[in-house]
Every structure is written in structure tokens, then in C-alpha cells.
Amino acid sequence: MSIFERVKTIPHPELTKENWGELQPLKKVKLGSLEFYISQPTSSFLVYLLGVLVTAAGIRFYMIRGEEVSRLWWAISLILWGVGAIIAGTSYQAFGYEAKAARRKVCSWTTWWEIVYLILQQLSMDAMTVAIAYSCTTGLLRKIMIVYAIIIAVVYVILTLFGAFAPYKPLITFEWMVEISIPCYLTFFVLNIVRYVVYGHTMDLVLIGSWILIYLSWWGYIKYWKSGLTQTLWKKKIWFSENDVLHVILIIWAIYVLVLMPELVKDFHNFM
Numbered sequence: 001m002s003i004f005e006r007v008k009t010i011p012h013p014e015l016t017k018e019n020w021g022e023l024q025p026l027k028k029v030k031l032g033s034l035e036f037y038i039s040q041p042t043s044s045f046l047v048y049l050l051g052v053l054v055t056a057a058g059i060r061f062y063m064i065r066g067e068e069v070s071r072l073w074w075a076i077s078l079i080l081w082g083v084g085a086i087i088a089g090t091s092y093q094a095f096g097y098e099a100k101a102a103r104r105k106v107c108s109w110t111t112w113w114e115i116v117y118l119i120l121q122q123l124s125m126d127a128m129t130v131a132i133a134y135s136c137t138t139g140l141l142r143k144i145m146i147v148y149a150i151i152i153a154v155v156y157v158i159l160t161l162f163g164a165f166a167p168y169k170p171l172i173t174f175e176w177m178v179e180i181s182i183p184c185y186l187t188f189f190v191l192n193i194v195r196y197v198v199y200g201h202t203m204d205l206v207l208i209g210s211w212i213l214i215y216l217s218w219w220g221y222i223k224y225w226k227s228g229l230t231q232t233l234w235k236k237k238i239w240f241s242e243n244d245v246l247h248v249i250l251i252i253w254a255i256y257v258l259v260l261m262p263e264l265v266k267d268f269h270n271f272m
Contacts, residue, residue, distance in 0.1 A: 003165045007108075007110060007112065012100065012109045017101045017107060020107070025039065026038070036102075037097045037102065039094060040094070040239065040243075043089075043243055044093040047085055048094070049247075050247050051082045051089065053251060053255060054085060054254045056258055057082075057254060058074070058075045058079035058081070060262045061078060061265070067267075068134075068267050069134045070132075070265055073127050073131035074127075074128070074131040074261075076127045077124045078124070080121075080123050081124040083120060085117075087113055087117045091113030092114065092117075092243070110172060115172060118174070122156045126184075129145055129187075132188050132207075135266060137268060152180065156177075188207070189208070203264045203266065206260050206261055213249060214253060217249035217253065218246070224245045229242075230242055
């Protein structure tokens, strides 16, 4: 077995080929002689829509970047996030059955699609840290944030690849990736609140709004997951899960970013 196949040997704790369609929505699709299954069709639509909107926001940042370094890094961050969301939706949702169960005796817990997604999502947060460093800080603090982003990016990629090749499940979970991102997120929140109090810039107020929406997406995901509503509704053929809560709120965030933020974000020195 190649080292690239090892990650697929982690068995799924619940899903099998036999019970997949009972535990979550699964739809057979026929296109001529081609036959395959789409898992979680509604959720797949939402996550793909999120990916397209976030990528579009990144492209808009790039198109109007001018001389603003912060806009360039926002573009990089959002494009990584958007592409990552599409990759995630392919494995976690749309083609999860095909990737994890269809041609396997034991259903796999994860795939390389998901490993790539985790890496892209964390790199997106690291690029966002650089973007915030250029638009909201200067001097030593800017250097510290940029160096921190580089270190976290390198360390996370190494640990995630180790977790995939070993394989070692704790290093390749969505929850671990979120925990790694929390210090950056909290730094953004505090930094923009302090800056808004001191300078009163509209950019900081809009950024605070974006952090609130991201927090609400995490909060909604956790609350819905703990409530057990996913299983209750799925048994009634109502296909709405905690992932859908996360994605719906992030879709609102993506539209917010796309419409409001690109023209307001500037490098720190351009506010002075």
C-alpha cells in the first residue's frame, strides 16, 4: 500500500456502503450509461454556492487591488477559501459516497480531497492574517503577525501531511483546523474594535461585522450539532444539517464581503 492510500484506511465510525442511504440523503444519478450517487444534494448546492461567492469576492479584491498590498492578500485568502470550499463540498457532501464507499469494502472516514481542503482553509486564514497586518498594523506588530502567519502555515501543512501519511486522525480533523485558526480570529476582532474606537474608520467597523458573521457561523454549527436536529429532520426526509447552518451563514458573510469590503480595505499608511 502506498503512503498516499494510508489515509483511506481510517474507517468511518458510522457509515457503511449498506447504511449510507439510510443515515444521510443519497440520490442515484444516471447520465446515459454513466451511473453514480450524489450525497446530500441540498448541502452540496449550498457549499458549492459558498465556494463560488467567496472566490468571486477574492477575484473582485484582486481586480481593484491597485497598489494596496492588503487587497492582494485578501484576494489570495478568499480565493484559497473559495476553492477549498468547493473541494470540501466534493468529498464531504456531493461525491462523498463515491469517494469513500462505492469502491471500498470498508467506508473511509476521509479522503485526500478533505486533506487538501484543510490545508487550503488554513492557508486562507494565514493569508488573511497578512492582509490584516498590512491594513490594520504597522512596524513591529505587522512583522510579528506576518512571521506568525508564515510559521503557522508551515507547521500546519507539515502536521496535516504527517496526519494523512501516518495516518493520525487527530491532526486531520475540521475541529483541529478551526482551533488553530482561533488565535488569528480573536486577534482580528480585538484589533478592529480597538482601531475603530481610536480612529473611527469605516473599514474597521465593516471588518468587525465580518468577524461577527464568522463567529455566528461557528456558533450556529455547534448549537445545531449538539441539538441533534440533523438526525431528527433527516428521518423525516428534511435534509438540513449543522453543515447547512454553517454554510448558509457563511453565504451571507460571502455576500457581505463581496459587496461591502473590497473598496473599503486599504493599507494602514493610506488612512494616515
